[in-house]
Amino acid sequence: MNLAEIAAALDSLPADQKEAVVADALNATKDKVFIPNVGPQTQAYFCEADELFYGGQAGGGKSALMIGLALDEHERSLLLRRTSKEASKFVEEIEEYLGSRDGYNGQKDQWRRDGQVIDLGGCQHEDDKQKYKGSPHDLIGFDEVSDFTETQYNFIIGWNRSTTPGQRCRIVAAGNPPTRPEGLWIIKRWAAWLDKTHPNPAKPGELRWYTTDADGNEVEVDGPGPHMLGGREVTARSRTFIPAKLSDNPYLASTNYASVLDGLPEELRDAYRDGNFTASLKDDAWQVIPTEWVIAAENRWRPNGQDGY
Numbered sequence: 001m002n003l004a005e006i007a008a009a010l011d012s013l014p015a016d017q018k019e020a021v022v023a024d025a026l027n028a029t030k031d032k033v034f035i036p037n038v039g040p041q042t043q044a045y046f047c048e049a050d051e052l053f054y055g056g057q058a059g060g061g062k063s064a065l066m067i068g069l070a071l072d073e074h075e076r077s078l079l080l081r082r083t084s085k086e087a088s089k090f091v092e093e094i095e096e097y098l099g100s101r102d103g104y105n106g107q108k109d110q111w112r113r114d115g116q117v118i119d120l121g122g123c124q125h126e127d128d129k130q131k132y133k134g135s136p137h138d139l140i141g142f143d144e145v146s147d148f149t150e151t152q153y154n155f156i157i158g159w160n161r162s163t164t165p166g167q168r169c170r171i172v173a174a175g176n177p178p179t180r181p182e183g184l185w186i187i188k189r190w191a192a193w194l195d196k197t198h199p200n201p202a203k204p205g206e207l208r209w210y211t212t213d214a215d216g217n218e219v220e221v222d223g224p225g226p227h228m229l230g231g232r233e234v235t236a237r238s239r240t241f242i243p244a245k246l247s248d249n250p251y252l253a254s255t256n257y258a259s260v261l262d263g264l265p266e267e268l269r270d271a272y273r274d275g276n277f278t279a280s281l282k283d284d285a286w287q288v289i290p291t292e293w294v295i296a297a298e299n300r301w302r303p304n305g306q307d308g309y
Contacts, residue, residue, distance in 0.1 A: 204242050
């Protein structure tokens with residue numbers, strides 16, 4: 001249901017009922033800094049997945065989702081963009097919601113308010129991931145996740161934890177389809193939702209559970225468990241994907257931003273305007289081995305060599 005449909009539904013109610021519904025809504029959100037947009041952003045906000053990928057088209061309110069969760073739902077958050085310069089843009093965005101920079105420490109790239117801590121950071125070089133080693137956060141958000149390497153992502157999420165009773169822990173990855181081969185790992189990680197050739201495709205918002213076997217390979221399992229793998233008991237974590245579209249964001253959908261996306265080059269238009277995760281990528285001019293060769297080789301690979309051919 002979009003905003004127009006909600007307004008129409010409210011207008012159809014008797015005056016006393018309409019007043020009661022509005023009063024209930026205002027009371028339920030009175031302590032919130034951020035209210036998600038109706039539709040996919042609300043679905044993502046309340047999503048139960050341990051690891052959520054919220055992405056697709058540009059302008060779908062992806063970074064706003066992470067900021068809203070950090071401000072209203074989490075005790076200690078880490079919000080990341082690939083470089084520290086890019087991450088500094090979070091400061092302006094958070095200030096828009098709070099109305100000031102009270103509590104922000106520019107030396108530490110950290111925001112403190114009412115017992116909350118929001119750390120802001122970048123991970124430009126591969127080894128920069130070490131900066132986050134041993135630093136627990138109950139929310140870790142990756143904005144433009146395909147700009148990160150898979151090893152950076154896997155390393156940093158290892159400290160998604162909290163000792164506060166009842167505090168939920170989760171990962172939120174936000175972004176558009178990759179425009180460079182280095183970002184293809186996100187399609188592999190969320191293959192059940194993004195890869196049309198996946199043998200067991202998942203619906204948007206559907207939870208799937210994953211863990212690693214004794215050899216360190218990721219495996220999908222049936223539910224959270226516990227499961228016996230390699231002689232030990234393990235619990236799986238849930239994962240899902242929820243698509244984001246420009247039309248879901250009324251603040252941008254009513255502007256001329258769509259025309260900006262329409263004017264992009266084809267490969268960027270596929271990613272940012274259409275949110276197309278199956279579009280072919282344009283290789284760098286200096287790339288020696290074409291990406292399609294690498295993908296074909298990965299698809300041919302079997303644990304036992306040529307078994308099955």
